[in-house]
Amino acid sequence: xxxxxDPQIWISLLTLSALEIVLGxxxxxxxxxxxxxxxxxQRAAARKLGLAFALLTRLxxxxxxxxxxxxxxxxxxxxxxxxxxxxxxxxxxxxFLLAKATHEIHGSLEGEDEGAPEAGAEGSGAGASSGSTVxxxxxxxxxxxxxxxxxxxxxxxxxxxxxxxGMANQLWVMVTAVIIAVILMLxxxxxxxxxxxxxxxxxxxxxxxxxxxxxxLVADGMxxxxxxxxxxxxxxxxxxxxxxxxxxxxRKKPVHLRxxx
Numbered sequence: 405x406x407x408x409x410d411p412q413i414w415i416s417l418l419t420l421s422a423l424e425i426v427l428g429x430x431x432x433x434x435x436x437x438x439x440x441x442x443x444x445x446q447r448a449a450a451r452k453l454g455l456a457f458a459l460l461t462r463l464x465x466x467x468x469x470x471x472x473x474x475x476x477x478x479x480x481x482x483x484x485x486x487x488x489x490x491x492x493x494x495x496x497x498x499x500f501l502l503a504k505a506t507h508e509i510h511g512s513l514e515g516e517d518e519g520a521p522e523a524g525a526e527g528s529g530a531g532a533s534s535g536s537t538v539x540x541x542x543x544x545x546x547x548x549x550x551x552x553x554x555x556x557x558x559x560x561x562x563x564x565x566x567x568x569x570g571m572a573n574q575l576w577v578m579v580t581a582v583i584i585a586v587i588l589m590l591x592x593x594x595x596x597x598x599x600x601x602x603x604x605x606x607x608x609x610x611x612x613x614x615x616x617x618x619x620x621l622v623a624d625g626m627x628x629x630x631x632x633x634x635x636x637x638x639x640x641x642x643x644x645x646x647x648x649x650x651x652x653x654x655r656k657k658p659v660h661l662r663x664x665x
Contacts, residue, residue, distance in 0.1 A: 424585035454553035497559030498621030505614035
């Protein structure tokens with residue numbers, strides 16, 4: 405019970421929890437973008453399953469610290485640069501994130517996939533086969549979304565766990581910090597997803613964040629580490645500018661409505 409009165413442990417727990425929350429921002433943004441493509445009645449379930457998978461992945465990685473240590477060992481060398489399994493995972497995840505964000509941006513600009521059809525929207529004359537087709541398509545889209553979330557969860561979890569291992573010595577401190585971060589992410593996921601869905605410019609900004617994160621993952625895997633502080637400062641500044649734009653548009657909207665009457 406001596407740990408209860410050890411300030412170093414509590415400082416380590418609070419610091420690591422805060423860092424895990426910050427590292428989870430990328431995960432939340434990606435989750436909000438993917439869930440927004442599903443029918444409304446499936447979005448909450450997709451977010452919860454995605455965060456549950458993220459928690460299980462982080463806990464599983466924390467339970468295999470020896471395997472984690474082996475991931476940073478060089479596997480082969482390219483142009484005098486040692487490449488580890490961690491680098492391969494980061495590069496693969498970064499490329500996937502770049503491709504996914506680019507696809508989403510293209511779909512938004514071209515007006516493709518404006519939303520999945522809701523149940524019952526096929527009309528009275530479509531028949532049972534049409535309803536079955538819509539149900540199968542919705543189910544396939546839900547499964548595909550969960551798979552994509554799971555793939556990126558592995559990449560984000562790896563980065564998160566390696567950071568946790570480097571900051572804390574006690575396993576329970578790492579596990580507690582991860583659980584706290586995921587619980588807060590679960591609370592914030594709904595409001596964040598709804599906010600992104602309601603504002604197209606915010607969605608485009610979020611997709612740009614994902615491009616930035618994808619580039620940083622690829623660069624990190626190739627040995628060019630970009631400090632996270634730079635990325636989050638750029639994101640925070642962009643969010644501040646967009647918040648000012650939203651505030652200005654909100655003030656101008658009533659005037660516009662009055663002039664149109």
